[in-house]
Amino acid sequence: MEREIRNVTLDDMKLSYEVYGEGNTVILCFHGNGRSAEDFRFLARKTRKIISVHLFLHGFSTFSPTRIHDDLITTEHVEKLLEKLLTKEKVNNFHWVAYSQGGRFTLSAFPAFAHRVKSMFLIAPDGLDDNNFYSWSQRQWWTRKLFKRWVEKPEELMKISRGLAKVKIIHPKLVTFLDFYTSDQEKFKMAYKTWSAFRDLRPSNEEVKHVLDKHSINFNMIIGAHDKIITSKSATQFLEKIDQSEALKIIPYGHDIFKPHIEKELLALMPFEDFD
Structure with a gap:
């Protein structure tokens, strides 16, 4: 068609x-x-x-x-x-x-x-869910600044997130979520832009x-x-x-x-x- x-x-x-x-x-x-x-x-x-x-x-x-x-x-x-x-x-x-x-x-x-x-x-x-970590973090200036840095250094983000999951500060599913996006830098850049632009x-x-x-x-x-x-x-x-x-x-x-x-x-x- x-x-x-x-x-x-x-x-x-x-x-x-x-x-x-x-x-x-x-x-x-x-x-x-x-x-x-x-x-x-x-x-x-x-x-x-x-x-x-x-x-x-x-x-x-x-x-x-x-x-x-x-x-x-x-x-x-x-x-x-x-x-x-x-x-x-x-x-x-x-x-x-x-x-x-x-x-x-x-x-x-x-x-x-x-x-x-x-x-x-x-x-x-x-x-x-407007109150989960994903939605909450969209609205914090400091998390957006961090993610802008991590778009260029995704390995740093994954190292930190795995460490936080190990000591049970964040849920392992969040690590899986982040790994899904950071595995492809262009995909991660797109995710960051939409995450920021659509937060309202x-x-x-x-x-x-x-x-x-x-x-x-x-x-x-x-x-x-x-x-x-x-x-x-x-x-x-x-x-x-x-x-x-x-x-x-x-x-x-x-x-x-x-x-x-x-x-x-x-x-x-x-x-x-x-x-x-």
Whole structure:
């Protein structure tokens, strides 16, 4: 299926997205950190229009470099850009699919669009816990300064984190999390930039719960049983807070699930109702 890139803009921000198909059933997709909008091409069908967004710092979406540290991307920015996108594409109602960091964008903006969302499938979404180490450290100037240094010296970070885990100051899972990113310097640089630039995107559990109580939405969360980054425990705790415990679906994989042999399982867990 042909790849087509389209854009919407707001001030210095350009949000790019890909469109596959022209069907009446619209699926809006947000990819993860270090991933591509093309991850969702496997959802395409003749009856569907797939709108797959490029997150900032990925693909063709751009903003002023100053937004990595100051004048950060906010939920309001995301909402305004999405409204422009939906207006441009003449979309009234849609299904929403998001993976990993795309889940942080999605959960932040979701309350503003809930009345138009028919179903939501969050795959290992970021943004479930605003009080964990990952979210807390985003908001500390000194941790951001340290991570900027460690982007150039990842071996120093791993040595320190393993030592802290050994004396039980930090959890071993945090070491696994850091090792995942520091194993590839370009991936680590990207992670640092997005970690810094997107730190003001903070989903509200109360708002998410409120709109789910108000609207009839098929809400789902898919988590890998062996995921060390977005764990089934964190997903369960989040879903309990928003009264959606039955939304959890666990599959026997880790965090990296966009692989050909897993696509069929994902499709089976995401039945999209066609629009007239």
